[in-house]
Amino acid sequence: MEMDKYIVLGHGSGGKLSQELIRNIFLRYFDNDTLNALDDSAVLPIEGNEIAFTTDSFVVDPIIFPGGDIGKLAICGTVNDLAVMGAVPNYLSAGFILEEGLSLKTLENVVKSMANTAKQAGIKIVTGDTKVVHKGQCDQLFINTSGIGLINTKFKDNGNVEPGDAIIINGYIADHGMTIVGAREGLHLSSQIQSDCACLHTLIQALASEVEIKLARDVTRGGLATVLVELVQNSIYGIEILESAIPLRNETAGICDMLGFDPLHVANEGKLVMVVPEAQSEKAITVLKKHELGVNAAYIGNITKANPGKVVMNTVIGGKRMIQLLSGEQLPRIC
Amino acid sequence: MEMDKYIVLGHGSGGKLSQELIRNIFLRYFDNDTLNALDDSAVLPIEGNEIAFTTDSFVVDPIIFPGGDIGKLAICGTVNDLAVMGAVPNYLSAGFILEEGLSLKTLENVVKSMANTAKQAGIKIVTGDTKVVHKGQCDQLFINTSGIGLINTKFKDNGNVEPGDAIIINGYIADHGMTIVGAREGLHLSSQIQSDCACLHTLIQALASEVEIKLARDVTRGGLATVLVELVQNSIYGIEILESAIPLRNETAGICDMLGFDPLHVANEGKLVMVVPEAQSEKAITVLKKHELGVNAAYIGNITKANPGKVVMNTVIGGKRMIQLLSGEQLPRIC
Numbered sequence: 001m002e003m004d005k006y007i008v009l010g011h012g013s014g015g016k017l018s019q020e021l022i023r024n025i026f027l028r029y030f031d032n033d034t035l036n037a038l039d040d041s042a043v044l045p046i047e048g049n050e051i052a053f054t055t056d057s058f059v060v061d062p063i064i065f066p067g068g069d070i071g072k073l074a075i076c077g078t079v080n081d082l083a084v085m086g087a088v089p090n091y092l093s094a095g096f097i098l099e100e101g102l103s104l105k106t107l108e109n110v111v112k113s114m115a116n117t118a119k120q121a122g123i124k125i126v127t128g129d130t131k132v133v134h135k136g137q138c139d140q141l142f143i144n145t146s147g148i149g150l151i152n153t154k155f156k157d158n159g160n161v162e163p164g165d166a167i168i169i170n171g172y173i174a175d176h177g178m179t180i181v182g183a184r185e186g187l188h189l190s191s192q193i194q195s196d197c198a199c200l201h202t203l204i205q206a207l208a209s210e211v212e213i214k215l216a217r218d219v220t221r222g223g224l225a226t227v228l229v230e231l232v233q234n235s236i237y238g239i240e241i242l243e244s245a246i247p248l249r250n251e252t253a254g255i256c257d258m259l260g261f262d263p264l265h266v267a268n269e270g271k272l273v274m275v276v277p278e279a280q281s282e283k284a285i286t287v288l289k290k291h292e293l294g295v296n297a298a299y300i301g302n303i304t305k306a307n308p309g310k311v312v313m314n315t316v317i318g319g320k321r322m323i324q325l326l327s328g329e330q331l332p333r334i335c
Numbered sequence: 336m337e338m339d340k341y342i343v344l345g346h347g348s349g350g351k352l353s354q355e356l357i358r359n360i361f362l363r364y365f366d367n368d369t370l371n372a373l374d375d376s377a378v379l380p381i382e383g384n385e386i387a388f389t390t391d392s393f394v395v396d397p398i399i400f401p402g403g404d405i406g407k408l409a410i411c412g413t414v415n416d417l418a419v420m421g422a423v424p425n426y427l428s429a430g431f432i433l434e435e436g437l438s439l440k441t442l443e444n445v446v447k448s449m450a451n452t453a454k455q456a457g458i459k460i461v462t463g464d465t466k467v468v469h470k471g472q473c474d475q476l477f478i479n480t481s482g483i484g485l486i487n488t489k490f491k492d493n494g495n496v497e498p499g500d501a502i503i504i505n506g507y508i509a510d511h512g513m514t515i516v517g518a519r520e521g522l523h524l525s526s527q528i529q530s531d532c533a534c535l536h537t538l539i540q541a542l543a544s545e546v547e548i549k550l551a552r553d554v555t556r557g558g559l560a561t562v563l564v565e566l567v568q569n570s571i572y573g574i575e576i577l578e579s580a581i582p583l584r585n586e587t588a589g590i591c592d593m594l595g596f597d598p599l600h601v602a603n604e605g606k607l608v609m610v611v612p613e614a615q616s617e618k619a620i621t622v623l624k625k626h627e628l629g630v631n632a633a634y635i636g637n638i639t640k641a642n643p644g645k646v647v648m649n650t651v652i653g654g655k656r657m658i659q660l661l662s663g664e665q666l667p668r669i670c
Contacts, residue, residue, distance in 0.1 A: 007437040012467030025443055026463055029450035030429070034461040042461035044426055046485060049382045055428035055481055059466045091379055093390035094365070095479045097432075102342040108360055115364035126369040126377035128361060131394045131477075132347030133668060139472040144430045146390055146481035150381060333468060 008329070014221030015265075015326030040081040040218055043151065052087035054078060055146040061333040063110065063140055065183040067175075067194030070143055071113035073269060073335060076199045077220070078147040079121050083201035084216040084272065086208070087149030089121060095129040095144035102140055110141065121199040123147070155208035161215055163237055165303040166281035168274045170203060170288055171296035172196065172247045173224050177266035178255045180334055193251050198270035203293045211276050211284045219271040221335060225264040225323045227273050228311045232303075239311040241301030241323075264313075265326050267334040275303065343664070349556030350600075350661030375416040375553055378486065387422035389413060390481040396668040398445065398475055400518040402511075402529030405478055406448035408604060408670060411534045412555065413482040414456050418536035419551040419607065421543070422484030424456060430464040430479040437475055445476065456534040458482070490543035496550055498572055500638040501616035503609045505538060505623055506631035507531065507582045508559050512601035513590045515669055528586050533605035538628045546611050546619045554606040556670060560599040560658045562608050563646045567638075574646040576636030576658075599648075600661050602669045610638065 010017035027036060034042045041052035056077045063070040075092065082089040094114065098107065118125055176195040181187070200218070207213060217227045224246070232239050248263055256263045270293060276284045281299050288294030306312075311323035345352035362371060369377045376387035391412045398405040410427065417424040429449065433442065453460055511530040516522070535553070542548060552562045559581070567574050583598055591598045605628060611619045616634050623629030641647075646658035 005439055007433045007435055007439065007442065007467055009435055009467050009469070011433065012465060018465065021465065022463075025439070025446050026429075026465075029443075029446045030453070030460040030463070031450075032459050032461065034426075034459065035463070042426065042428075044461065044483075046381060046386060046425075047384045049384075051381060051483075053426060053428060053483060054462050055430045055479065056464045057430040057432050057466050057479060059432060059468050059472075090381075091369075091377065091388060093377075093388065093481050094361075095390045095392040095481070097392050097394060097477055098342045098346065100342055100344055104340055104342065104360070107342065108364075111360050111364045115366075118365070124367050124369065125365040126367065126379065127389050128357075128365070128370070129391045130347060130353065130356060130361075131392050131668075131670075132342055132344050132664075133394050133474065134344070136471070137394075137474040137668075138477070139468065142432055142466075142473070142477070144390065144392060144479035144481075146428050146430070146479070148379075148386075148388060148483060329467075333466075333472075335466075 009332045010329040013326050013329040014226050041085040050151040052082045052085040052149050052151055054081040057144045059142050059333050060335050062183050066179050068197035069113050071110035072117045073197055074143040074145045075114055075117040076197050078145040079199040079201055080218040082147050082149040083204045084218050086155045087151045089123045089149040089201055091124055091126045091148050093127045093146045094125050097138050097142040098132045099138045099140050100135045155213040161275050161303050163303050163305040164278045165275050166278050166299050167301045168284055168299050170272050170294040172249050173268055174252050174263035174266035176269040178252050196268055196270035198293050200272055203291045206291050207287050210287050211280045213274050215275040217273045219268045219273055221267050223265040229325050232309055236308050238304045238307035240304045241313050243313050243315045245298055245300045247296045247298050344667045345664040348661050348664040349561050376420040385486040387417045387420040387484050387486055389416040392479045394477050394668050395670050397518050401514050403532035404448050406445035407452045408532055409478040409480045410449050410452040411532050413480040414534040414536055415553040417482050417484040418539045419553050421490045422486045424458045424484040424536055426459055426461045426483050428462045428481045429460050432473050432477040433467045434473045434475050435470045490548040496610050496638050498638050498640040499613045500610050501613050501634050502636045503619055503634055505607050505629040507584050508603055509587050509598035509601035511604040513587050531603055531605035533628050535607055538626045541626050542622050545622050546615045548609050550610040552608045554603045554608055556602050558600040564660050568644055571643050573639045573642030575639045576648050578648050578650045580633055580635045582631045582633050
C-alpha cells in the first residue's frame with residue numbers, strides 16, 4: 001500500500017498518521033524519556049533549574065492572511081508551546097529557508113511582523129540561520145522557531161487529573177483554519193473571520209496565579225478533537241464534552257458546513273485547553289474572561305471515570321458522538 | 336537592480352550578500368545585543384549559569400553523499416556551533432519539513448543516521464516537529480536542528496586576541512564542498528574524497544584542557560576565507576596566512592582546479608579555526624594531532640598589527656593575495 005511506503009500529507013496532519021510516524025520512526029530511533037513524553041516542550045534540568053525547550057517549523061500557505069502572517073505565527077506558536085509547560089518564554093531562534101526569487105520586501109514584512117510579535121510577547125530572538133534554495137525547491141519561505149524558557153510559574157503539568165475535573169477553553173474554535181481556507185481559495189466571504197493567532201503566555205500566567213491549572217494544551221493542528229483525544233488515549237479516564245458549550249462563531253460554523261469541515265478538527269493558533277479542579281472552574285472562567293484573549297472562555301466538559309481512553313460528545317441534537325483523531329489530512333500547510 | 340529586490344542564491348552563501356541580508360533585515364528588526372554579537376551560538380544567562388543556544392536549517396543536496404548524509408550533518412553542524420562557544424552540547428531539537436511522496440525508507444535512514452551521530456556525540460534529541468508540504472513545494476526533506484549546551488569548559492571566547500597569536504586549523508579544507516559537487520554532478524572521480532562532516536566538541540574539549548584557546552570558529556559555508564575575514568573585518572588587527580601551510584589534499588585541490596573553485600571558499604563540516612597564544616602553538620598542534628579529528632592539524636598563520644581588518648595570504652609562488660568574502664554564491668545547498 002502506497003501510504004505505508006511514502007510520506008503523504010496526512011503525516012503532517014497532527015492526527016493518526018502523524019502519531020504513527022512519530023512512534024514508528026522518530027521515537028524508535030531518538031528514544032529517550034524526555035522526547036518520549038511528547039509534551040509541547042521538552043523539560044530539561046540545567047544546573048538545578050528546569051527549562052522548557054521546543055521547536056516548530058512553519059510552512060503556512062498563504063504566508064499572509066487575515067489576522068496574521070507566517071512571521072507572527074512562528075513567534076506565537078513557539079511561545080505557546082513553552083507557555084503550556086508553565087515556562088516564561090525567554091529566547092527564540094529563527095531559521096529561514098528562502099526560495100530564490102522571493103521579494104525582499106515580503107521577507108522584510110515577515111521579519112518586521114516577527115519582531116513586533118516578539119517584542120509584545122517580551123521574548124528575544126537571539127540566534128538565527130538563513131538558507132536559500134533554488135526557485136521551485138521550496139514555496140516562498142519556511143521558518144523554524146525554537147524556543148527556551150525558564151519554568152517558574154507555580155503551574156506545571158503534573159498529570160494529577162481526576163474524574164470530575166473541568167475542561168475549559170479560552171474562546172472560539174476553528175477560526176484560524178477557516179481563515180486560511182478562505183484566503184487560499186480566494187473566497188470573498190461576507191464574513192470577517194480572522195485567524196486567532198496570539199501569544200497566550202500572559203493568559204496562562206494570569207490564570208495560574210489564581211487557579212490550580214492541572215494541565216494545559218495548545219490547540220493547533222488537528223483541532224480541539226486531537227487535543228482531547230491525546231489527553232486521554234492512554235489514560236484510565238475519559239472525557240465528556242457538551243457540543244453546545246463549545247465556543248464557535250456562527251460565521252465559522254457556516255463556512256465549515258459549506259466546505260465540509262468538522263470544526264472540532266480545524267486548526268487554531270490562539271486556543272488553550274485547560275484542566276482545572278471542578279471547584280475552581282467558575283473562578284477560572286472569571287479570570288479568563290477578564291483577559292482579552294479569554295473573553296469567550298467556556299467550560300466545555302469534564303474528565304470522567306466512564307469511557308476510559310475515549311472522548312464522548314453530547315451533541316446538540318441529544319445524541320452521543322465518539323470523537324476521533326483525523327485519519328488523513330483535511331487541510332495541509334495550515335501552520 | 337534585481338539583486339536589490341529579490342532573494343538570490345548568494346544570500347545563502349555565507350559571504351557578502353549573506354552579511355548584507357543579516358544586517359539590513361534581520362539585525363535591523365530583531366535588534367538585541369545577544370543576536371548582534373553574531374556568534375555561532377547565542378550566550379544566554381539562565382539563573383546564574385550561561386547556556387549556548389543555536390539553530391541551523393539543513394537543505395543539502397544530495398541528501399546522502401560520501402562521508403555523510405543530511406541527518407549526520409544536521410547533528411554535527413549544531414553540535415559544532417555549540418562547541419565553538421565553549422559549551423558542552425546537551426540537547427537538540429529536530430524539525431522536519433517533508434515533501435509528499437518522500438520514501439519512508441529514506442526518512443528512516445536519515446533519522447537512523449541522526450540518532451547514531453547524536454548517540455556518539457552524547458547529545459539527546461528531546462523535542463521535534465514535522466510538517467509535510469505538497470510534492471514540489473520542498474525538495475525531499477529539510478531539517479532544522481537547534482541546540483542548547485551549558486557553557487562550562489574553561490575556554491570561552493573572550494576576544495583577547497593579540498598580534499602574534501597563532502592561527503590553527505585541525506585538518507584538510509574543502510573536502511565537504513568538493514564531495515557534494517562530485518555527488519551532485521555524478522562525477523565518478525577516481526579519487527576517494529569524502530565529506531569531513533564530524534562533531535568537534537571532544538576535540539575542542541581536549542585542546543581546552545591543555546591550551547588557552549582564545550577563540551574558535553566552525554569553518555562551514557564560505558570556507559576558511561570567510562571565517563578569517565569575519566574574524567578581523569571589524570578589528571584593529573589583521574591576519575597573515577601562509578598558503579603552503581594550509582592542509583589541502585592533492586585530490587581536492589585537483590577537483591577545485593578542474594571545476595574552477597577556490598578551496599579557501601569551499602565549505603567544510605568538520606573544521607575549526609582556533610586562535611591560541613604563539614607560545615602554546617606547538618603544544619596545541621601536538622594535542623590536536625593525538626585526536627582522530629586533528630591528525631592533520633596545522634599552524635597556518637598569525638594575528639598581525641599590519642593590515643588591520645584584512646586577511647593577507649602569502650602564496651606558494653611568493654606573492655601576496657588579499658582574501659575576500661564571496662560576493663555571490665559558488666555552490667548552493669551545500670549544507
